[in-house]
Amino acid sequence: MNIALFLQMAAEACPDRPALTHDGKHYTYAQLFSAAKRAALHFSATNCKFVCLLDTSSPATPIALMGAAIAGIPYVPLNYRLSEEQITPLLDRINPAYLISGPRNETYDVDGWVVQNSADFLSDVLNGQEVEVTWHEDPSAVAVQLFTSGTTGIPKAALLRHEHLVSYILGSVEFMGALEDEAALVSVPPYHIAGISAAMSNIYACRRVVQLPDFDASAWLRLVADEGVTSAFVVPTMLTRIIKEIDAGKLDPKAFSSLMSIAYGGGKMPVPVIERALTLFPGVNFTNAYGLTETSSTIALLDPDDHRAAIDHDDTALRARLGSVGKPLPSVEIEVRDEDGRQVGPFESGEIYVRGPQVSGEYDGRSVLDADGWFPTRDAGYVDNDGYLFLSGRADDVIVRGGENISPGEIEDLLHQHPAIADTAAVGIPSEEWGEVIALTVVCATGQTITEDELRSHIREHLRSSRVPEAIHFASELPYNETGKLLRRVVREWFKADED
Amino acid sequence: MLKPGTRLKSAVCDAEFMIIKAGDSDTLTCGGVALDESSDRLEGESDKMNGCLIGKRYINANESIEVLCVKTGEGSLYCNDEELMTKDTKKLPSSD
Numbered sequence: 001m002n003i004a005l006f007l008q009m010a011a012e013a014c015p016d017r018p019a020l021t022h023d024g025k026h027y028t029y030a031q032l033f034s035a036a037k038r039a040a041l042h043f044s045a046t047n048c049k050f051v052c053l054l055d056t057s058s059p060a061t062p063i064a065l066m067g068a069a070i071a072g073i074p075y076v077p078l079n080y081r082l083s084e085e086q087i088t089p090l091l092d093r094i095n096p097a098y099l100i101s102g103p104r105n106e107t108y109d110v111d112g113w114v115v116q117n118s119a120d121f122l123s124d125v126l127n128g129q130e131v132e133v134t135w136h137e138d139p140s141a142v143a144v145q146l147f148t149s150g151t152t153g154i155p156k157a158a159l160l161r162h163e164h165l166v167s168y169i170l171g172s173v174e175f176m177g178a179l180e181d182e183a184a185l186v187s188v189p190p191y192h193i194a195g196i197s198a199a200m201s202n203i204y205a206c207r208r209v210v211q212l213p214d215f216d217a218s219a220w221l222r223l224v225a226d227e228g229v230t231s232a233f234v235v236p237t238m239l240t241r242i243i244k245e246i247d248a249g250k251l252d253p254k255a256f257s258s259l260m261s262i263a264y265g266g267g268k269m270p271v272p273v274i275e276r277a278l279t280l281f282p283g284v285n286f287t288n289a290y291g292l293t294e295t296s297s298t299i300a301l302l303d304p305d306d307h308r309a310a311i312d313h314d315d316t317a318l319r320a321r322l323g324s325v326g327k328p329l330p331s332v333e334i335e336v337r338d339e340d341g342r343q344v345g346p347f348e349s350g351e352i353y354v355r356g357p358q359v360s361g362e363y364d365g366r367s368v369l370d371a372d373g374w375f376p377t378r379d380a381g382y383v384d385n386d387g388y389l390f391l392s393g394r395a396d397d398v399i400v401r402g403g404e405n406i407s408p409g410e411i412e413d414l415l416h417q418h419p420a421i422a423d424t425a426a427v428g429i430p431s432e433e434w435g436e437v438i439a440l441t442v443v444c445a446t447g448q449t450i451t452e453d454e455l456r457s458h459i460r461e462h463l464r465s466s467r468v469p470e471a472i473h474f475a476s477e478l479p480y481n482e483t484g485k486l487l488r489r490v491v492r493e494w495f496k497a498d499e500d
Numbered sequence: 501m502l503k504p505g506t507r508l509k510s511a512v513c514d515a516e517f518m519i520i521k522a523g524d525s526d527t528l529t530c531g532g533v534a535l536d537e538s539s540d541r542l543e544g545e546s547d548k549m550n551g552c553l554i555g556k557r558y559i560n561a562n563e564s565i566e567v568l569c570v571k572t573g574e575g576s577l578y579c580n581d582e583e584l585m586t587k588d589t590k591k592l593p594s595s596d
Contacts, residue, residue: 001505005518009570013554139505163504170520170568172592175555184594194596201596233596263595289595298595330590 001166004069006204007033007062012500013176013412014206021183021210021227022059027126029206032062035125037133039067042124044133046114048098050145053077053118053190054087055102056213061190062199063125064100069162072136073098076145077191079207080104081482090147093157139163146293149481156363158165158293160196168197168296169204169356171331178207187212192483194233194266198295217245221256228258233289235266235484240273246280253280265289265298267484268391268409270416271323278311290325290376290391296358300334300389302326317384323413324388328425332356335374336382346385348365349407351395352377380407385398397488399428400436404466408488409439411469415455416463419438420448423478427488429471429495439495440469443477471495502526503514507570508535512544515552515573520566520581531575548583550576558584 010019011033020027043051051068053060053075057063058319061077068075076094078087080102091097091110099115101108109115116124122165143162147155184202186209188194202209210227212220215238223229230243239262246253262284269288278286285304287306291297310322328334335343336350344350353374361368361375369375381391382396392407399406415424423443428436444450451473459468503524509516512531522528528535530552531544552558554572559565565579566587577584 001518001520005570012571038552135507137505137507170557170594171589174591177591184596197596201594205594207594231594261594263593265595285593287593287595291595301592301595303593329592389588 001136001162001167002069002137002167002488003143003162003200004036004066004135005166006169006200007066009175010206012047017180017206018208019206020062021208022057027059029203031067031126032059032203034130035059035063035122036066037072037131038125038128039063039121040070040133042075043068043071043098046098047112048073048096048114050094050097051075052091052094052097052099054080054099054105054108055118055190056080056358057186057190057195057211058102058118058122058213059126060100060122061195061211062203062209063122065144065196065199067125069133070133072138072141073244074142074145074159074467076147077189077195078147079149079189079191079482090155093144139166146191146193146196148293149483149485158360159362159365160293160296160360162295164358164360167198167331168298169200172298172329172357173201173204175204176206178202178205181228182230183208183210183227185210185212185227185229187215187219187220188233188235188266188277188483192266193291193293193297194235194483197291198233206497217241218249221245221251224256224259230258231261231263232259233263233265236264236269236273237267237480237484239264239269239277241449242275243280243489245274245277256281257283259284261285261287261304261474263287263289263326263427265291267486268393271413272416274307274322275311278307288325289383290389292379294359294361294375295332295356295377296360298329299332299354299356299358300325300328302388305389305467313497320384321388324384324390326389327387328354328389329356331358334383335433344382347382348386349382349392349405351377352391354387397427399426399438401428401431401438401466406438406467410463411438411459411467415440415442418458420445420450422446425486425488425491426469427492427495429492431470437470438467439471439473439492441473441478441491441494443475502528510573510575511536512549513573513575514571515569515575515577516571517552517558517577518568518570520557520568522565522567526561526565526579528565528576530573532578533575544575548576548578549574552577553586557587557589559587560584563587 011029014031288302290300392409411426422445431437479487510530511533532548
């Protein structure tokens with residue numbers, strides 16, 4: 001069991017189909033598979049214990065992933081945007097590695113390592129004779145090691161074994177399920193789990209991938225039109241920017257009529273954004289995908305029919321589903337548990353636990369699965385009467401005010417609906433009296449204003465007085481990392497700075 | 501023993517398989533001839549040559565065995581004399 005089997009099967013079934021488009025150049029499945037085998041030989045000829053990619057998306061992304069898999073060496077894509085101070089300690093943890101780096105990170109040169117720039121690596125593996133390689137076939141070998149973004153501390157190395165990733169793909173993707181003219185636009189970076197799963201699932205579906213290395217809304221829209229893109233995955237901030245770009249440029253959504261489906265995930269999608277997207281693209285199938293690095297990507301889906309039912313109905317329960325992440329995949333079980341580990345009923349909040357063959361739940365060789373194989377996600381949420389899952393934030397983000405647990409999402413969801421507010425974040429800050437109190441940051445919509453008093457009375461009117469923030473801060477924008485994750489730590493620091 | 505991940509070849513056609521799940525004593529045949537890791541070509545039994553298709557997952561009635569076809573062939577897949585059938589899976593929207 002080896003993830004490279006997906007590429008071998010695609011190359012067997014449709015060798016001449018285009019597999020990848022990068023910078024206007026096309027590569028077939030046969031080319032990618034031959035290159036992956038040559039890459040496996042290169043990796044095996046060294047004493048490296050890891051294959052590290054420190055670059056934006058390029059043909060090197062699937063080739064290094066699959067080549068490392070054939071050779072049985074863990075593939076470790078790193079965030080190329082990190083500073084040298086952040087990258088060096090990560091490199092120390094993957095010693096010795098075969099390092100493939102892009103133009104931004106070409107200065108790294110470690111003793112005893114093979115260091116190659118992406119262009120040289122590609123010219124080595126894309127050309128030459130066909131090679132035969134011995135496959136590494138241990139299903140429990142580590143296929144991919146991803147460092148978590150470290151928003152709450154030192155990055156953890158999440159391990160995904162071949163058996164987890166193979167289970168995920170076989171359970172969720174139909175082999176050669178894509179028609180010849182389908183194309184998926186991939187704008188998530190290679191070091192994100194969505195980048196890994198996009199590479200694997202599109203190869204298994206035999207769907208051409210169009211790579212957009214650095215997301216930019218106008219470049220994204222241009223590629224959709226130029227390459228006849230039929231599907232895409234975006235994080236919420238990307239969708240927000242795409243909509244802004246269309247609205248600001250008064251672009252005709254018909255120019256993007258090749259687009260059949262958009263999947264989104266990787267962070268909480270504000271309901272007004274998805275509502276606007278559904279209106280702008282009435283013919284597009286929208287899917288909300290909820291997943292984590294430690295679960296080999298998607299574990300729950302809100303499918304296109306759920307989206308349509310929600311937008312077409314005035315029924316509150318159906319409409320509320322636009323804020324849901326849907327139902328578990330057929331091979332995945334999900335439970336919501338309270339602090340004592342007991343499963344709770346519908347509409348009761350707790351921590352989300354997940355179990356299934358795609359769930360790894362393992363860091364640096366340390367498993368955090370419980371005795372029955374359940375993984376504590378640290379995400380807080382609840383299910384409705386029909387089993388639809390709603391997220392209310394990270395369990396660590398819950399604000400505990402005088403013993404009462406307050407989810408930041410509750411306040412943020414309300415304010416996202418307010419026309420004067422473009423974005424907002426609620427965080428807990430220390431208080432002698434209450435333990436923690438609510439601190440709110442607000443970004444006003446262009447040309448709009450709202451006062452602190454108006455904010456407080458709006459919250460008091462719609463929620464409870466315990467949800468009224470103690471401190472309010474106005475900002476021009478909120479801090480997000482490049483994959484759309486809100487950096488609450490930074491927001492908390494703003495309030496510390498306000499006090500000083 | 502058929503461990504998950506084991507790759508096997510048909511002895512009668514081009515078909516290749518990967519074990520997803522199997523019991524210790526299960527015996528797999530294609531075209532009536534035992535699967536092997538080698539590629540000697542033998543004659544299949546004519547009534548067991550209905551074909552198998554790349555990308556399909558094959559299971560028995562109680563789903564104690566599951567095999568992925570990784571290369572198409574003319575032989576049909578049997579486990580302990582029970583013909584395996586393709587597993588119907590719910591089609592999911594693409595989420596990546």
